Amino acid sequence: MPFTIKSPVEHELIIKKSRFLACVMPMNDRANAQQIVASLKAAHPGAAHVCWALLAGGQSAAVDDGEPSGTAGRPMLDVLRHQELEGVLATVVRYFGGVKLGAGGLVRAYTDSVAQALLQAEKIPLLKLRTLRCTVPYSLEGHIRRALAGYTTTGLAVEHGSQVIFSFAITADTAETLIAQLNESCHGQLGWLNT
Incomplete structure (x- = not known):
């Protein structure tokens, strides 16, 4: 490392x-x-x-x-x-x-x-970071915030529009775990955006 x-x-x-x-x-x-x-x-x-x-x-x-x-x-x-x-x-x-x-x-x-x-x-x-962006309905904003609190993230930005957009960086080795966790817990209501 x-x-x-x-x-x-x-x-x-x-x-x-x-x-x-x-x-x-x-x-x-x-x-x-x-x-x-x-x-x-x-x-x-x-x-x-x-x-x-x-x-x-x-x-x-x-x-x-x-x-x-x-x-x-x-x-x-x-x-x-x-x-x-x-x-x-x-x-x-x-x-x-x-x-x-x-x-x-x-x-x-x-x-x-x-x-x-x-x-x-x-x-x-020296940790490699991966930038992620996702969009969710307002009803899932608190859920996403709680899920992210369990990981080491940096640069969290939240935009409120027709939906809530989260932008953040996470260590590359834990990104796939977080993505899978959020995909499952949001029951198809989460969308991943290109970074």
Whole structure:
């Protein structure tokens, strides 16, 4: 099961006088990730590198920002993948301390920076949602509300017209159970609308 993290977490690591300022945060897309990286570069003008990795579906990225190829972004991305994370941005701001770490040392430093930050992060399961819409007569509105209360739903919207229209999202793994339950309990008076 994939996870995301609840809120941003920072961690500082010092290796041979180089400072590695790591941050992991929830992030859904590459455009927002690039804005965060740009703001980090502006906030840390004396930093040697601002490396980052993003796992966000088809918008994933691994950026070394001037470090030797494959020594920063890719190891950071591997940490996110290993921990089964999705929708997470990892950034590491490096202040060079005057001592070269070598390729292996850089890989360890960037890997450890992100891994240490993730140790402090609260992971939450990433649930896939399915949006449903149904219409019922007014006499069944209370029944539908009570049935939905037994499930984890989000974004409930109710429209009152000639009939009552319910729109909501529910976890994909429980949607079919709810649909079957409502179809049976409403005795043919419920209609499902395309979403």
